[in-house]
Amino acid sequence: MQQLISNILSGMSYGSVYALLAVGLVLTYKTSGIFNLAYGAQAFVAGAVYFDLRVRHGLPIPLAFVVAVFIISPLLGLVLERALFRHLRTASPVARLVTTLALLVAIPQILKLWFGQNPQYGTQGIVPGGDHAYNPFGTVFVSRDDLATIGITIVAVVLLTFLFRYTALGLRMRAVVESPRMTELAGIDADRVSMSAWMLCSVLAGLAGVLLAPLFAAVSEFNYTTLVVVAMSAAVLAGLTSIPVAFAGGLMLGVMGEVVDAYLPTNSVIASNLRPALPFLVLFLVLIFSPSLRNRRELADPLAGVDPPPPPPAASVRSRFLTNGTRGLGVLAGVVVGYYVFFHAASNWRDVAILAAILATIFLSITVITGMAGEICLCIATFAAIGACTTAQLATRFGVSVLLAMVVGAALAALVGALLALPALRLGGIFLSLATLAFALFFENVMVKFDWVGGGALPEPTPRPTFGSVNFDTTSNKSFLVLCLVVLVIVSVVVIAIREGTTGRVLAALGANEPAAASIGISATRARITVFALSAAIAAIGGSLLAMYEGAVNYNPDFVSFQSLFWVVLVVSIGSRTVEGAIQAAIGFAAFQIVVLNEVVPWINNHVQPWYHMGPPPQTLAIILLSLGAFTYAKHPEGVLEYQKRKSLDAAQRGIDWFKRGKDAGHPTSELAGTAPEPLRPASAPGSS
Amino acid sequence: MSLLVARSVTKTFAGITALADVSLDVDEREIVGLIGPNGAGKTTFFNCLLGIVKLDAGTVIFEGRDLARVPTYRRARLGIGRTFQRIELFSGMTPREHFLVAERVRNGRGALWKDILFLGRPSADENARANAMLELLDIASVADRPVESLSLGVGRLVEIGRALMTGPKLVLLDEPSSGLDRQETEGLAVKLRAVQKEQGIAILLVEHDVDFVRSLVERVFVLDFGTLIASGPTSEVFADDAVRRAYLGDLV
Numbered sequence: 001m002q003q004l005i006s007n008i009l010s011g012m013s014y015g016s017v018y019a020l021l022a023v024g025l026v027l028t029y030k031t032s033g034i035f036n037l038a039y040g041a042q043a044f045v046a047g048a049v050y051f052d053l054r055v056r057h058g059l060p061i062p063l064a065f066v067v068a069v070f071i072i073s074p075l076l077g078l079v080l081e082r083a084l085f086r087h088l089r090t091a092s093p094v095a096r097l098v099t100t101l102a103l104l105v106a107i108p109q110i111l112k113l114w115f116g117q118n119p120q121y122g123t124q125g126i127v128p129g130g131d132h133a134y135n136p137f138g139t140v141f142v143s144r145d146d147l148a149t150i151g152i153t154i155v156a157v158v159l160l161t162f163l164f165r166y167t168a169l170g171l172r173m174r175a176v177v178e179s180p181r182m183t184e185l186a187g188i189d190a191d192r193v194s195m196s197a198w199m200l201c202s203v204l205a206g207l208a209g210v211l212l213a214p215l216f217a218a219v220s221e222f223n224y225t226t227l228v229v230v231a232m233s234a235a236v237l238a239g240l241t242s243i244p245v246a247f248a249g250g251l252m253l254g255v256m257g258e259v260v261d262a263y264l265p266t267n268s269v270i271a272s273n274l275r276p277a278l279p280f281l282v283l284f285l286v287l288i289f290s291p292s293l294r295n296r297r298e299l300a301d302p303l304a305g306v307d308p309p310p311p312p313p314a315a316s317v318r319s320r321f322l323t324n325g326t327r328g329l330g331v332l333a334g335v336v337v338g339y340y341v342f343f344h345a346a347s348n349w350r351d352v353a354i355l356a357a358i359l360a361t362i363f364l365s366i367t368v369i370t371g372m373a374g375e376i377c378l379c380i381a382t383f384a385a386i387g388a389c390t391t392a393q394l395a396t397r398f399g400v401s402v403l404l405a406m407v408v409g410a411a412l413a414a415l416v417g418a419l420l421a422l423p424a425l426r427l428g429g430i431f432l433s434l435a436t437l438a439f440a441l442f443f444e445n446v447m448v449k450f451d452w453v454g455g456g457a458l459p460e461p462t463p464r465p466t467f468g469s470v471n472f473d474t475t476s477n478k479s480f481l482v483l484c485l486v487v488l489v490i491v492s493v494v495v496i497a498i499r500e501g502t503t504g505r506v507l508a509a510l511g512a513n514e515p516a517a518a519s520i521g522i523s524a525t526r527a528r529i530t531v532f533a534l535s536a537a538i539a540a541i542g543g544s545l546l547a548m549y550e551g552a553v554n555y556n557p558d559f560v561s562f563q564s565l566f567w568v569v570l571v572v573s574i575g576s577r578t579v580e581g582a583i584q585a586a587i588g589f590a591a592f593q594i595v596v597l598n599e600v601v602p603w604i605n606n607h608v609q610p611w612y613h614m615g616p617p618p619q620t621l622a623i624i625l626l627s628l629g630a631f632t633y634a635k636h637p638e639g640v641l642e643y644q645k646r647k648s649l650d651a652a653q654r655g656i657d658w659f660k661r662g663k664d665a666g667h668p669t670s671e672l673a674g675t676a677p678e679p680l681r682p683a684s685a686p687g688s689s
Numbered sequence: 690m691s692l693l694v695a696r697s698v699t700k701t702f703a704g705i706t707a708l709a710d711v712s713l714d715v716d717e718r719e720i721v722g723l724i725g726p727n728g729a730g731k732t733t734f735f736n737c738l739l740g741i742v743k744l745d746a747g748t749v750i751f752e753g754r755d756l757a758r759v760p761t762y763r764r765a766r767l768g769i770g771r772t773f774q775r776i777e778l779f780s781g782m783t784p785r786e787h788f789l790v791a792e793r794v795r796n797g798r799g800a801l802w803k804d805i806l807f808l809g810r811p812s813a814d815e816n817a818r819a820n821a822m823l824e825l826l827d828i829a830s831v832a833d834r835p836v837e838s839l840s841l842g843v844g845r846l847v848e849i850g851r852a853l854m855t856g857p858k859l860v861l862l863d864e865p866s867s868g869l870d871r872q873e874t875e876g877l878a879v880k881l882r883a884v885q886k887e888q889g890i891a892i893l894l895v896e897h898d899v900d901f902v903r904s905l906v907e908r909v910f911v912l913d914f915g916t917l918i919a920s921g922p923t924s925e926v927f928a929d930d931a932v933r934r935a936y937l938g939d940l941v
Contacts, residue, residue, distance in 0.1 A: 494805050501804030502793045509790050512779035516848075519739075519773070520791045520855045521765035530801060 007258045013146035015254020016153035021231030022250040024204035031197035038103035040228030046206030048115045069206040077202025102630035108221040119220030123213040145214045233283040277445040284438040288423045357484035360586035362542030369535040371576035374511035376433040379440035385559035386413040387540025388547035392460035402465035406544040410537040417536025421529045440561040459552040573630040575639025698747035707733045720892045722902045725912035770852030771861040778836045784847045785832045788819040791854035842873040859891045866898045
């Protein structure tokens with residue numbers, strides 16, 4: 001009994017922090033329509049700042065606390081709101097999701113430039129001697145930190161309640177929460193209210209971040225981002241609308257976690273794997289069983305209809321001459337680069353080419369699920385890992401032919417994808433994405449640790465395939481490159497065929513207008529299962545190739561959930577709707593590794609460091625820069641690539657028109673002018689035509 | 690035998706009775722009207738027929754088959770097409786693409802392996818059917834423009850064409866004249882009659898434009914506050930006093 005009370009009390013301190021985060025999540029969602037995936041990253045910032053000031057520089061507690069929670073945190077919220085989220089009000093739900101994803105990827109990496117790459121130990125709470133434990137009832141221990149956390153949370157909640165009940169700002173926030181448009185009609189500047197709300201939420205994140213540090217004994221990005229998963233469960237439990245439910249849910253999940261943790265048997269493999277996975281399981285279950293989420297779509301801006309339609313893809317409006325010219329140039333460039341890489345370049349360029357081909361294959365799964373179906377799936381890397389593990393296990397332990405094992409892996413991943421889609425079917429938009437994230441984290445924390453999945457302590461070795469007399473072994477990376485390219489071409493053709501075919505059209509129809517699609521007999525269920533299975537299979541093929549290339553399934557770092565997030569952000573910002581978008585995202589990333597890390601970084605070291613010392617450039621430079629690129633997404637949802645394509649197409653068309661006009665002046669309707677895209681204008685009414 | 694029979698359909702929302710014991714039937718190749726003032730429950734009744742809203746009581750029978758457990762998209766495949774009051778098109782697609790999608794769903798060329806094998810191009814037959822529909826509705830000149838650039842009137846025709854491409858036996862039209870001017874409405878009536886004659890379909894028309902209903906419909910049902918207050922041949926119903934009071938306003 002005392003054990004139980006003790007567990008409940010320590011659960012309360014976790015629960016308080018979850019509750020703070022959950023309230024912040026709900027508040028942000030309601031005031032700005034954004035489900036802030038990067039909330040944990042914001043908490044991490046405050047935690048790191050507090051640690052730096054308090055532990056490294058020995059500042060007094062109140063000063064460090066005030067700077068971290070009441071200066072840095074609101075400042076961060078202010079910057080994010082002004083620079084990004086204010087402009088996302090009318091953006092599509094996918095654009096909002098991608099932006100917060102990019103922040104989730106980028107903020108910790110940027111912070112670590114200054115804070116240090118590794119977790120920092122020796123944290124201190126906000127009360128002196130925080131680990132001193134009180135023992136009021138004999139055997140029930142409560143530490144001073146726990147008491148401080150619970151106390152601060154109570155104070156924060158009382159203040160929040162007061163703010164909402166009795167101040168003008170609180171009243172406005174409540175109004176914006178109810179209906180931002182109504183509020184604006186009543187003459188209140190919703191932007192200002194949203195800004196205050198972001199700052200307030202950021203303070204809540206900061207508070208949670210500072211309070212969390214002593215609970216974990218280390219300031220590490222991982223703790224914060226996974227902890228937010230629990231807060232997300234609480235927020236989702238509240239349907240992203242009810243602040244009291246979010247608070248109670250957070251508290252309850254904290255207590256439940258500790259109690260369940262205490263009563264789980266400690267000696268079995270399942271229990272020791274299950275323990276860290278509890279938050280993700282809870283999120284997954286809450287998502288699936290929460291009745292308030294059934295068939296709920298995200299609220300779209302009712303005025304979105306007045307926005308101009310997205311421009312058609314450049315490829316569909318350009319003239320045949322330009323299309324053929326572009327294709328010719330593309331083939332020529334491919335041949336020249338291929339020839340160079342094969343016969344002249346240093347071998348590390350061949351590695352770049354192989355990596356690019358493999359990544360492009362994986363990225364094509366994002367083209368299918370995000371570009372064609374409009375869903376953001378956050379477990380692409382997990383699907384890839386399923387393929388890689390299956391291939392490795394079958395090939396190494398059962399002696400199955402490696403290529404056959406790859407196909408089996410793809411089939412298995414397709415099955416897992418379809419099964420995952422089944423319970424998640426009723427979820428839309430952000431909730432589906434969260435379910436996939438929960439699945440990825442679950443796989444990472446439980447499944448991979450099983451010997452028969454991840455290979456146990458050591459990465460499962462994966463042989464290179466043999467095909468007839470051809471042996472794709474490590475000494476001949478050339479033949480392996482050919483294999484990867486062949487696979488990429490096959491997968492690309494399949495993706496294009498599906499996009500142009502019935503499945504692609506049906507998905508486009510579903511994405512554009514689900515009720516209308518249902519009215520002509522399209523089943524969203526079947527389409528979504530198909531797309532998940534297909535996407536999973538493609539990712540699995542890429543994952544198998546990656547394992548073959550590296551000779552083993554290196555789950556960390558190749559397939560960790562972070563990779564999924566980064567890949568999605570990368571592909572979506574380059575262009576998720578076209579095959580070449582995926583390929584160029586892959587080439588860009590692979591080449592970035594070599595060009596920047598091998599060329600630019602030494603140059604900086606030689607030429608900039610003597611003038612301005614900035615420490616060794618991090619390995620994560622590529623991740624930071626490329627994920628920041630995602631902020632263009634809200635402006636160019638078709639992707640940077642497509643945007644540039646359209647711009648250069650316009651320029652080329654203008655050039656051709658100018659050339660033609662010069663050549664045959666007096667013939668205003670030349671052949672090309674006839675095929676050029678007509679400017680869109682309202683069609684005449686049928687009666688008058 | 691009646692194509693569609695709705696018997697004693699009842700639906701309440703939070704204590705408000707939206708539909709009370711409403712019965713209605715549509716025969717094959719017949720244009721039937723359902724009229725009533727705003728808030729009479731027309732759209733709710735519509736949603737009940739399509740399975741978007743679950744019935745509290747009553748049955749909906751289509752071709753002798755009880756639809757109670759048939760999901761919305763399956764009702765479409767059974768042969769119930771529809772249009773929407775607020776126009777619902779697939780943004781970013783052209784009218785031709787709308788028709789091709791509907792055609793594909795109808796002929797069941799939806800399997801993934803067929804896409805991969807045949808590269809998914811529309812066949813000559815599919816193109817011909819889409820072209821025929823474009824001709825029938827007289828929108829061939831705008832067939833390859835994105836629907837966002839089309840006027841509301843053309844958008845309505847695209848919706849109707851999309852519904853017709855699924856090869857329906859019954860089409861439910863939800864206030865097709867709303868948002869159209871007088872001239873467009875008349876044009877729509879002409880086209881609807883032509884389409885109905887050529888395709889031999891039944892139409893259930895929900896409307897409150899009286900002239901439009903009169904020009905098209907042989908039989909009409911009148912809803913008011915969720916109850917059926919009159920039904921019968923168009924001319925008789927419009928002469929009925931109760932109908933005039935409830936709906937037309939007492940002009941006499």
